[in-house]
Amino acid sequence: MNKYALIFCFLFWGYFAMAQTNDIMEFQSIRLHDTIKTKQTFKTINEVDKINDTFFFTTKYLKEEGLFLIEKRESYWIVYDYNDFASNYVVGKHHKLNNQYVSIEINVSRSGYGINLYSWYLIFDLKNKTYLTLDKSSYNADEKNIVLNKCESMIKFKNNTFTVIRNCLPKNECGNCIESGIYKVKNGKFIKIKSSH
Known part of the structure; x- marks a missing residue:
């Protein structure tokens, strides 16, 4: 990998690292893609991850x-x-958090120098048609599979709060994973209500 590509990678992930250390993150609107008006078109959707009688996810729509x-x-x-x-992504099945929110985990493999694996934890607000992307894990190793850095944020939802516990190697290089703490969703924002050190 040439030095310009390497610099771009560091800047790209540095941007996301900064976004995941904010105490307040805003949900984004989901893009309106299409309207299905006929049952014939609807029947072409074979793969369905059903949430309830109103909503479902699919990873294949038409072509x-x-x-x-x-x-x-x-x-x-x-x-x-x-x-x-x-x-190079794999979409997991959804988890219903409550009647308004569902989560999905996405695992991604990036090409480049060595091994680069990432995962994102998505929270969908079904009522407001918005979503939030959290950086859940990052694993980077060189071509000999020697770990350069890795981090993982365990995210648990209970009693309308998200508890995040982050582990990193080396310990002070945690940039690509959301910070430890307790978070709550309020007025379209993901807000840290308690830090954890």
Whole structure:
């Protein structure tokens, strides 16, 4: 990898690292992608991760791949598109947090020098059609599989709060994972209400 590509990678991940150390992060609107007006089109969706009678996720819509949230309306369906990842990704099944929020984990493999693995924890607000992306894990090793740095944030949801515990190697290089602490969602924002050291 040439030095310019390496610098770009550091700047790119540095940007996300800064975003994940904020005490307040805002949910973003899910992109409106399409409207399904016929049952014939609806029946082409084979892979379904059902949330409830109104919402489900799919990773394949018509000839496209990604992560799509589909909402049933009276006689039609609305397709929302979360497609903030490029290639080499695996989408997990959703976890229902409560009647308003669901989470999904996405694992991503990036090409480049050595091994670069990342995972994101997505929180979807079904009521407001918004989402938040949290950096959950990062693993970087050289071509000989010697670990350069790694971190992982364990995220648990209980009693309407998120508890995050972050582990890192080396200990002071945790940039690509959300900070430890207790967080709450309020007014479209993910707010740290208690730090953890």
